[in-house]
Amino acid sequence: DVKVTQSSRYLVKRTGEKVFLECVQDMDHENMFWYRQDPGLGLRLIYFSYDVKMKEKGDIPEGYSVSREKKERFSLILESASTNQTSMYLCASTLGSSGANVLTFGAGSRLTVL
Amino acid sequence: AQTVTQSQPEMSVQEAETVTLSCTYDTSENNYYLFWYKQPPSRQMILVIRQEAYKQQNATENRFSVNFQKAAKSFSLKISDSQLGDTAMYFCAFMKHALSSGSARQLTFGSGTQLTVLP
Numbered sequence: 001d002v003k004v005t006q007s008s009r010y011l012v013k014r015t016g017e018k019v020f021l022e023c024v025q026d027m028d029h030e031n032m033f034w035y036r037q038d039p040g041l042g043l044r045l046i047y048f049s050y051d052v053k054m055k056e057k058g059d060i061p062e063g064y065s066v067s068r069e070k071k072e073r074f075s076l077i078l079e080s081a082s083t084n085q086t087s088m089y090l091c092a093s094t095l096g097s098s099g100a101n102v103l104t105f106g107a108g109s110r111l112t113v114l
Numbered sequence: 115a116q117t118v119t120q121s122q123p124e125m126s127v128q129e130a131e132t133v134t135l136s137c138t139y140d141t142s143e144n145n146y147y148l149f150w151y152k153q154p155p156s157r158q159m160i161l162v163i164r165q166e167a168y169k170q171q172n173a174t175e176n177r178f179s180v181n182f183q184k185a186a187k188s189f190s191l192k193i194s195d196s197q198l199g200d201t202a203m204y205f206c207a208f209m210k211h212a213l214s215s216g217s218a219r220q221l222t223f224g225s226g227t228q229l230t231v232l233p
Contacts, residue, residue, distance in 0.1 A: 033220070040123070042205060043223040058220065090159065094219070102149075103221060105159035 003027070006091050006106035013113050019078040021109050023091030030096060032074035033103070034058075034066065037088040046089075049074055081113045116141045116208050120224035127196045128232050134181075135191045135227045137206030143167075145211040148182065148189045149221070154202040162204070165189065167211070196231045203228050 007022035025032065031050050035043040035058075045058030047066040055066050063085060067075045074093075078085055091106040117140045127133035139148070150162040165173045165182050172180050177194045193200055206224040 031219070035223075040225055042118075042120075042225040043221075045220055045222075048220060088157075092159075101219075102161050102164070103159075108157045 004091055004093055004104050004106040006089075006109045008109050009107065011109060011111045013081050013111065015082060015113060017081050017113075019081050019111065019113075021076040021078075021089055021091075021111070023074045023076070023093075023106055024072050025074075025093040025104070026072065027093070027095070027104075028071065029093035029104075030071070031094045032068065033092045033094075034064075034074065034076045035090045035092065036060065037090055037108070043090060046076065078111075081111075083113050085111065086113045087111060116143070116146075116210070116222045118206050118208050118222050118224035120204075120206055120227050122227045123225070124228045124230070126230040126232055127193075129196055129198060131196055132192060132194045133196055133229065135193075135204050135206075135229065137189045137191070137224055139187050139189065139206070139208050139224075141187070141208065141210075143210050147209040147211065148180075149207040149209070150178070150180070150189075150191045151205045151207060151223075152200075152202045153205065153226075154199075159205075163191065193229075198231050198233060201229060201231045 004025045033048040034046045037043050049055045049068040065077045089109045092103040094101045094103045119138045146167045148165045152162045153159045163175045179192045181190045203226045205226045207221045
């Protein structure tokens with residue numbers, strides 16, 4: 001089974017702190033995604049990457065950056081955390097460019113910014 | 115841009131009964147994929163069912179089936195013989211078929227429907 005592992009299930013940070021959310025997948029998937037999940041808003045795409053060192057903005061990239069130095073790892077970075085970034089963050093990956101390929105999700109990281 | 119609308123924030127159903135979750139979408143694309151994902155309390159999002167827009171036949175996976183109405187841009191999920199384990203948040207999602215070079219396919223999600231199966 002494909003595994004997408006998010007390093008932290010729960011994090012509590014203070015306003016202004018730099019936050020790293022790590023995601024690792026073990027099936028050599030080209031594409032990786034970071035979504036933010038909020039009640040009543042569903043999942044919104046923050047950033048995605050289709051290759052090492054390649055990244056593209058999603059729908060809500062403001063306040064976030066990403067890093068993909070290795071194929072299996074995709075990091076989401078909050079340079080200066082703010083309270084409105086308190087949310088659930090979901091990482092996902094998929095193989096290749098076919099629309100028939102299904103996203104595999106991690107278990108999520110719940111971030112609270114105080 | 116694509117939008118996906120789930121108009122039922124919460125639903126409940128008795129165990130063994132049938133329930134239908136609604137989803138509508140808006141797109142100018144002619145070919146695309148539609149998905150239903152399930153997120154149980156454990157939070158791991160898993161695929162329930164997938165439909166390709168060019169296929170007229172509705173997709174079916176065991177107790178889960180869809181009613182895909184392309185002209186109406188409607189994609190509802192029917193769960194038959196509901197089980198307690200079906201309790202979860204259900205998300206409808208859209209993916210374009212066409213792909214720009216040097217990019218990846220993105221999913222656009224609806225806001226979700228929280229389904230509770232009652233014993």
